[in-house]
Amino acid sequence: MRGPHNIWRLVRTGATFERTGAMRAVLDAMEAPKYLRVAVRVLGWPFAWMGLKGDPSRPPVPRALTALGPAYIKFGQILSTRPDVVGPEMADQLRVLQDKLPPFPVGVAKASFSDATGNSADDVFSEFSEPVAAASIAQVHRARIAATGEEVAVKVLRPGIERAFRKDVDAFWLAASMIEFLLPSSRRLRPRDVIAHFESVVEGELDLRLESSAASEFADNTKDDVGFRVPQVKWGLSARRVMTLGWAEGDSIGDNAALDAAGHDRAELAERVLQLFLSHALRDGYFHADMHQGNMKVAATGEIIAYDFGIMGHIDEYTRRVYAEILYGFIRRDYKRVAEVHFEAGYVPATQDVDEFARALRAVGEPIFGMDASHISMGRLLNYLFEVTERFGMETRTELILLQRTMVVVEGVSRSLDPHINIWKAAQPVVEDYIKHSIGPRAVLSDLAQTARVLSRFGPRLPGLVERALISQATTPAPIRPGRLRWLVLSAVGGAVLGVLAMLIFLEIGGAI
Numbered sequence: 001m002r003g004p005h006n007i008w009r010l011v012r013t014g015a016t017f018e019r020t021g022a023m024r025a026v027l028d029a030m031e032a033p034k035y036l037r038v039a040v041r042v043l044g045w046p047f048a049w050m051g052l053k054g055d056p057s058r059p060p061v062p063r064a065l066t067a068l069g070p071a072y073i074k075f076g077q078i079l080s081t082r083p084d085v086v087g088p089e090m091a092d093q094l095r096v097l098q099d100k101l102p103p104f105p106v107g108v109a110k111a112s113f114s115d116a117t118g119n120s121a122d123d124v125f126s127e128f129s130e131p132v133a134a135a136s137i138a139q140v141h142r143a144r145i146a147a148t149g150e151e152v153a154v155k156v157l158r159p160g161i162e163r164a165f166r167k168d169v170d171a172f173w174l175a176a177s178m179i180e181f182l183l184p185s186s187r188r189l190r191p192r193d194v195i196a197h198f199e200s201v202v203e204g205e206l207d208l209r210l211e212s213s214a215a216s217e218f219a220d221n222t223k224d225d226v227g228f229r230v231p232q233v234k235w236g237l238s239a240r241r242v243m244t245l246g247w248a249e250g251d252s253i254g255d256n257a258a259l260d261a262a263g264h265d266r267a268e269l270a271e272r273v274l275q276l277f278l279s280h281a282l283r284d285g286y287f288h289a290d291m292h293q294g295n296m297k298v299a300a301t302g303e304i305i306a307y308d309f310g311i312m313g314h315i316d317e318y319t320r321r322v323y324a325e326i327l328y329g330f331i332r333r334d335y336k337r338v339a340e341v342h343f344e345a346g347y348v349p350a351t352q353d354v355d356e357f358a359r360a361l362r363a364v365g366e367p368i369f370g371m372d373a374s375h376i377s378m379g380r381l382l383n384y385l386f387e388v389t390e391r392f393g394m395e396t397r398t399e400l401i402l403l404q405r406t407m408v409v410v411e412g413v414s415r416s417l418d419p420h421i422n423i424w425k426a427a428q429p430v431v432e433d434y435i436k437h438s439i440g441p442r443a444v445l446s447d448l449a450q451t452a453r454v455l456s457r458f459g460p461r462l463p464g465l466v467e468r469a470l471i472s473q474a475t476t477p478a479p480i481r482p483g484r485l486r487w488l489v490l491s492a493v494g495g496a497v498l499g500v501l502a503m504l505i506f507l508e509i510g511g512a513i
Helices: 004-020 022-029 034-050 060-068 070-079 088-094 106-117 161-182 184-189 191-205 208-222 256-261 266-284 317-332 335-344 354-365 378-391 398-417 423-438 441-474 482-512
Strands: 125-134 138-145 151-157 242-246 286-288 296-298 304-306 312-314
Touching: 004 022, 004 034, 004 060, 004 161, 022 034, 022 060, 060 070, 060 088, 070 161, 106 125, 106 138, 106 151, 106 242, 125 151, 151 208, 161 191, 191 208, 208 242, 208 266, 208 286, 256 266, 256 398, 266 286, 266 304, 266 317, 266 398, 266 423, 286 398, 312 398, 317 335, 317 423, 335 354, 354 378, 398 423
Parallel strands: none
Antiparallel strands: 125 138, 138 151, 151 242, 286 312, 296 304
């Protein structure tokens, strides 16, 4: 339940970080100034005894996040892909949060499978292994179907995970409300909207039927993508708390030593990961939104195999075009156009100056080009971007949260494979191809065809709508002004003409396309 009682949860978060030593580690990774370190330690030390102890065998930050629960673990998973932000040592420590968390017993997993599907796990499977991966929400077992001998991956939700996430999300709601109340300037970032979005994503991730559906749709969309594969869903062996997929054999994309030993080209893999993500986001508007190293393998053939489809992102066609134009503008270093797109999309208030915004964007973009990726401080870049958005009154776009977050994660994965990757150069062919097909004459024809289809569906209803409007006006006590009557007649005639034109356009464009 949401409410002030969640203050205890927030206090315990800080106390746990202090008790486990994570507070000192985080301040070191942030290169925090001395006065901030002193202030935080002085305020936190009296409460340290209230914190959770965690597993002393783990490094401080993973120890604290694991003790605090699944929502905090999710946050750590994201940071594990950003060695440029938290440092290589911290990133390596956090990587255990991706798929190496403490597992629950095999017997519990089998019982959960039986309860969820109505079939005994011992009857369905001839083999059922110990957990091969254990993450924040579920763990995975390698099994063999008795009837066919096919190897599969069986994903089972952790016991009590729904309640654990509920507690975390309720505390986050309180934190967001307190931030908005105490720091009015933060409201432009819409903290509560961000938490609402996070909550909806989590709820979807806790229903494996939805994940099965997502995996199936994603597989259909990407079946022709070279060098990429999605395992097949076994619908008869899947339910709300259990999902069964075809087994994917390969090396973790986060294990550079194994990839090198297998003879894979890590630079090519880094580029392909980034390009695949952009292709899925721009081409399909449907993308894997949790693409950290723990959710991808590289097969012996070099194929990238994706799994764990609990978080998927969707963006509509208009937003995709806006996003592509922004990326394309940065690639071409056309900061004026990037600024104009922000204004046209309503991302920046119309009261701001477009030229000033363009100059601010230039200060963000120019340091990137011509530099080796290993020399770019993404932490400083993100800090400056935050200052720019604050200065120009931009609000958080909740529909882009997953896209932005996943872009950060994917970039981190690519950098872990190839620290020298040029992100913009790798993105350029995908963005240019999308621009060519989606922004230009061909796109205009496609848009007109779609408009014509909509008008053609509603065309038969136009006479009835006009007739009802006229009858309504005739029975109204107030007299109909001549100007208004003329407008109604013109509307009726115009609507009929528009309907005819729409059908003609539809037929003409349909033949052209």
